[in-house]
Amino acid sequence: xxxxxxxxxxxxxxxxxxxxxxxxxxxxxxxxxxxxxxxxxxxxxxxxxxxxxxxxxxxxxxxxxxxxxxxxxxxxxxxxxxxxxxxxxxxxxxxxxxxxxxxxxxxxxxxxxxxxxxxxxxxxxxxxxxxxxxxxxxxxxxxxxxxxxxxxxxxxxxxxxxxxxxxxxxxxxxxxxxxxxxxxxxxxxxxxxxxxxxxxxxxxxxxxxxxxxxxxxxxxxxxxxxxxxxxxxxxxxxxxxxxxxxxxxxxxxxxxxxxxxxxxxxxxxxxxxxxxxxxxxxxxxxxxx
Amino acid sequence: xxxxxxxxxxxxxxxxxxxxxxxxxxxxxxxxxxxxxxxxxxxxxxxxxxxxxxxxxxxxxxxxxxxxxxxxxxxxxxxxxxxxxxxxxxxxxxxxxxxxxxxxxxxxxxxxxxxxxxxxxxxxxxxxxxxxxxxxxxxxxxxxxxxxxxxxxxxxxxxxxxxxxxxxxxxxxxxxxxxxxxxxxxxxxxxxxxxxxxxxxxxxxxxxxxxxxxxxxxxxxxxxxxxxxxxxxxxxxxxxxxxxxxxxxxxxxxxxxxxxxxxxxxxxxxxxxxxxxxxxxxxxxxxxxxxxxxxxxxxxxxxxxxxxxxxxxxxxxxxxxxxxxxxxxxxxxxxxxxxxxxxxxxxxxxxxxxxxxxx
Numbered sequence: 001x002x003x004x005x006x007x008x009x010x011x012x013x014x015x016x017x018x019x020x021x022x023x024x025x026x027x028x029x030x031x032x033x034x035x036x037x038x039x040x041x042x043x044x045x046x047x048x049x050x051x052x053x054x055x056x057x058x059x060x061x062x063x064x065x066x067x068x069x070x071x072x073x074x075x076x077x078x079x080x081x082x083x084x085x086x087x088x089x090x091x092x093x094x095x096x097x098x099x100x101x102x103x104x105x106x107x108x109x110x111x112x113x114x115x116x117x118x119x120x121x122x123x124x125x126x127x128x129x130x131x132x133x134x135x136x137x138x139x140x141x142x143x144x145x146x147x148x149x150x151x152x153x154x155x156x157x158x159x160x161x162x163x164x165x166x167x168x169x170x171x172x173x174x175x176x177x178x179x180x181x182x183x184x185x186x187x188x189x190x191x192x193x194x195x196x197x198x199x200x201x202x203x204x205x206x207x208x209x210x211x212x213x214x215x216x217x218x219x220x221x222x223x224x225x226x227x228x229x230x231x232x233x234x235x236x237x238x239x240x241x242x243x244x245x246x247x248x249x250x251x252x253x254x255x256x257x258x259x260x261x262x263x264x265x266x267x268x269x270x271x272x273x274x275x276x277x278x279x280x281x282x283x284x285x286x287x288x289x
Numbered sequence: 290x291x292x293x294x295x296x297x298x299x300x301x302x303x304x305x306x307x308x309x310x311x312x313x314x315x316x317x318x319x320x321x322x323x324x325x326x327x328x329x330x331x332x333x334x335x336x337x338x339x340x341x342x343x344x345x346x347x348x349x350x351x352x353x354x355x356x357x358x359x360x361x362x363x364x365x366x367x368x369x370x371x372x373x374x375x376x377x378x379x380x381x382x383x384x385x386x387x388x389x390x391x392x393x394x395x396x397x398x399x400x401x402x403x404x405x406x407x408x409x410x411x412x413x414x415x416x417x418x419x420x421x422x423x424x425x426x427x428x429x430x431x432x433x434x435x436x437x438x439x440x441x442x443x444x445x446x447x448x449x450x451x452x453x454x455x456x457x458x459x460x461x462x463x464x465x466x467x468x469x470x471x472x473x474x475x476x477x478x479x480x481x482x483x484x485x486x487x488x489x490x491x492x493x494x495x496x497x498x499x500x501x502x503x504x505x506x507x508x509x510x511x512x513x514x515x516x517x518x519x520x521x522x523x524x525x526x527x528x529x530x531x532x533x534x535x536x537x538x539x540x541x542x543x544x545x546x547x548x549x550x551x552x553x554x555x556x557x558x559x560x561x562x563x564x565x566x567x568x569x570x571x572x573x574x575x576x577x578x579x580x581x582x583x584x585x586x587x588x589x590x591x592x593x594x595x596x597x598x599x600x601x602x603x604x605x606x607x608x609x610x611x612x613x614x615x616x617x618x619x620x621x622x623x624x625x626x627x628x629x630x631x632x633x634x635x636x637x638x639x640x641x642x643x644x645x646x647x648x
Binding site for chain 2: 185186191193203208
């Protein structure tokens with residue numbers, strides 16, 4: 001028995017073996033560990049390795065979990081929406097209105113914010129949005145407001161603003177690539193067949209850019225839902241997300257099994273949403289080429 | 290001209306300092322199959338795109354169906370275009386592609402569907418409506434592009450090198466079909482091509498363009514038989530040009546000798562003194578041993594032989610000349626193809642000569 005491998009297959013397997021082992025060690029092993037941990041329970045200082053579904057029962061019944069999960073989904077959803085809507089015009093501008101020789105320079109400039117540490121960028125937003133921050137003192141100085149605005153920091157709004165800024169390049173790049181791949185004669189054909197600027201955009205440009213938009217949404221949505229640094233620094237109590245609670249369970253409450261359970265559930269939910277995105281993308285991609 | 294559907298007067302187009310169209314004045318008649326022929330970079334595509342509305346004119350006027358198009362955008366013009374790349378929308382089905390331009394029409398959806406079916410049937414793609422655009426071959430894409438443009442019943446159909454991407458057999462078939470379609474729908478077709486044979490086969494009239502200017506506008510026969518300049522003559526088919534001296538009604542042609550000429554043979558005016566005498570390969574023939582003729586004769590050395598199956602092309606160097614001239618002979622059973630190095634007797638006709646002022 002056994003599968004006979006030809007020479008090429010063996011060579012291929014040899015080539016992918018090191019990264020494959022690396023991936024197993026760094027992805028599959030921790031994932032399995034977390035999954036196992038989620039079925040254990042914690043009794044004070046000792047880990048009870050009896051398999052139990054109690055953690056899941058708790059997570060699914062206690063309102064705190066649902067509140068934090070829904071809030072995370074809502075915040076990430078807002079971030080995704082804001083990022084994609086802000087990124088699209090930028091990508092469109094670079095693709096359609098910048099001279100071909102200058103496009104790579106523009107893309108390079110767009111990535112410049114990424115040269116700064118993410119933590120520093122979050123602190124920067126604290127400085128801008130704070131009670132005595134740049135925004136409030138400017139608005140007060142101009143006489144537009146009398147009291148500093150308080151709804152812009154230490155809540156969900158601040159998390160959305162900060163994350164949308166941080167993830168902008170991730171959204172701009174896939175949309176830009178999708179727009180670049182649109183054959184320009186298609187746009188001329190649309191105009192030739194009677195459509196104006198808006199009609200051409202809605203009937204040709206946007207549908208053909210959808211794979212890029214879906215990819216951008218996915219790239220922004222998945223990491224932001226698991227982000228816990230930003231909510232901790234600018235979110236305040238009303239801006240805390242599910243990842244903050246997972247961190248609290250692991251480190252603050254010393255309840256690793258419960259933290260693992262929460263993490264598994266969060267991953268499942270994100271996984272399902274990601275699958276929906278991937279399915280959407282496949283639908284858009286299938287009609288191409 | 291009263292029946293001109295497209296009328297250009299002194300149209301110039303600049304791209305920065307580059308002068309792409311240099312004073313084009315042209316009337317295209319309603320219902321004719323018109324070709325813009327020229328080498329790449331001669332401005333023929335620019336001219337077509339100007340008519341379509343994708344480029345605006347730098348100066349001069351463009352009338353379509355008697356209306357000035359200066360401020361009219363491409364989507365408001367009575368023209369439709371078949372693009373070189375066909376520009377089939379990859380995210381739409383064949384029927385959606387063909388029906389793309391009908392969205393703004395007042396037809397109800399059943400009438401639209403019927404119109405799409407009719408257009409597909411007209412181009413020989415009946416029943417292809419539900420196919421995805423990406424599943425089509427090159428020839429089928431071409432047909433979809435045609436149906437998509439013709440369904441809108443434009444006054445003028447613009448074709449930008451539509452056949453250049455197809456292989457030879459398919460190209461010949463599509464040339465046929467395009468002509469049939471044009472007669473059937475009676476729409477003015479303007480074809481841009483760099484293929485002189487294609488232009489000759491398909492067109493009612495041809496404008497030959499060089500460097501942003503129209504070098505000659507004529508019917509295919511006139512263009513072939515009476516090219517205005519040596520350059521046009523050499524661009525359309527093969528033209529052998531020999532140095533000649535013209536005095537009055539007589540030309541002394543290097544390698545061929547003296548021959549009478551008429552003003553009719555000098556389309557751009559009778560030259561005096563140094564001139565170029567052009568003669569087509571098929572206006573000369575090689576005489577075989579014992580063959581007699583009443584035509585004029587000369588002799589030369591065969592330096593190259595190109596066997597095409599139905600035809601053989603001989604490169605022959607005449608005494609007193611250096612550049613070989615091409616003579617084409619129909620291959621007939623029992624007549625051998627000559628070898629290189631043979632000295633051949635040549636028969637030719639003085640009436641076939643064309644005189645050019647430039648040598």
